Amino acid sequence: MDMILTDEQELLLESLDELMERYGTEEYFKECDEKHEWPQEFTDALLENGFQMLGVDERFGGTPVDVTTLMLVAERVCKNGAPIYVYGNLCSLKDMTEFGSPEQQEQCFAEVMAGRPGFVLGFTEPGAGSDSSSLATTFKRRDGKVYLNGSKSFMTNACNSKYMLCVARDADDDPNDKANRSKFSMWWVQLHDDEGNLMPGITIDPLEKIGWNMGNTCEMSLNEVELEEKDLVGVEGQGFIQAMVNFEVERVLACAQSLGAAECVYEDAVRYATQRIQFGKPIGNNQLIQEHITEMYIMIENMRSWVYGCAAKIDRGESVMVDSACAKLYCGRSAFEVCDKALQIMGGIGYTKDSRVSRIWRDQRVYRIGAGTDEIMIHIAGRALQKPFKN
Incomplete structure (x- = not known):
């Protein structure tokens, strides 16, 4: 594009x-x-x-x-x-x-302007990843207070976030009732006090990961965490819909980040191919290396078309439900393949920590999982693409 x-x-x-x-x-x-x-x-x-x-x-x-x-x-x-x-x-x-109260917004942006995360989103759970309807964290009203109980997982930057936007279901609702499958509410939860200590009832445990070493990813336990009614965010029972408000833009953003990462390793690999001498000539003179470089370029340009095609549609107010899912699927896969080819071109040096290609290769792999797995993107797009042909 x-x-x-x-x-x-x-x-x-x-x-x-x-x-x-x-x-x-x-x-x-x-x-x-x-x-x-x-x-x-x-x-x-x-x-x-x-x-x-x-x-x-x-x-x-x-x-x-x-x-x-x-x-x-x-x-x-x-x-x-x-x-x-x-x-x-x-x-x-x-x-x-969109949904926060003036007090919640003030607290959130005070953190942002201090260079910290505004909040961590408490959505994913040990038993509720792609299947969000299995979310089991509950809230229950008692004696004029609200109490949260449950677990959250894969929470990015929970260790250094003061607040959490927690999605939970009403403990009195029957989760087996289809009417309640996606009936959740959002709550504004303070995780740490001003000294950085965890609030009562909250435990946070960092996870060791393959990549993303500069950011923490955590599991969290909530045990009778006490809230006030004023901590409700938006409309009760509409938390799932509220959480979806920006998912499509976030998916395209993930694609833009993948595009940039692919361009970075591509340039490193091509530069290396033109300078690395083997058998008396640059390895870039070899046809198999040229094949890698050409395929990387094609994937990058295709990724660019997906990213900016989706962005243009969003700016025009058009739906990108299908396009954002297809873009996420293609860019997540292609960016990692570009990283892998770049590492292959650079050989042993590419596999060392002296090369940023190895860091980006590690970090990029999760984009086929986070922000919606490949399989869920296929489900979203595949179901929607068939719909016009059913009548």
Whole structure:
């Protein structure tokens, strides 16, 4: 897809490139990855220069932009070698800007403006991954209070989030009743006090992962966690619908990040192929290496078409239910294949931690799982694509 950028978009990306030359070096990210530390200096720089607040309404201190511009920035962040997951979390803040009370919004954006996550989304559970209707965390009213009980899993940045947006079902509802299968509510839960201590009834345990070493991913237990009625977010019983409000944009954002990561490793691999001498000539002169490079290029350009085709539709107000699922499926698979080919071209050096290709290869694999598995994307698209032919 031939992208013609506006002058404003060109200047925005040039500014981002300059910022990353200073704060987003590979040496810095390598150190953070090895130490399993969040790249705070880099994300602070993004925030201070307005990038983390792109797409957020002005009344919350943000800068409204179209979805296409958000995707351009996400792509460029990852193309410049940043961890794929450090940009774009603000897409999830739409749950708070759309449904949060003034007090909840104030608390959320106070965290954001301090360079911390606004909240962690408490949705996935040990028994409820792709099958969200199996969500078992409950809330129950008693003596004028509300009490949460249950478990959450795969919660990104729960260790350093002060708040959680928790999705739970009413303990008095029968989960076997079809009318209640997707009847959930959202609750605003404080996880840590001002000193960083866990609130009563909450335990958090980090998970060891293959990749994403700079961010924590956690399991959480909720045991009689006490809330007030004012902690309800939005409309009771509409939590599932509220959580879905931005899923399609988030899927396309994941695709833009995958596109950027693929471009990053592609450039590293092609540069290596032109400089690595074996048998008296660059390995890029060999036809099999040229085949890898050509296939990588084709996949990257196809990914670009999916990302910006979807973004353009969203900006026009068109539905991307099918397209976002197909894009997520294609980009998740293709970006990892590009990473794998890049590692193959670079050989042994690509498999070492001296090469950022190995870090991006590890980080990219989860995008066939997170934000909707390949199998669920196929189900969403396959079911919808058949619908017009059933009559």
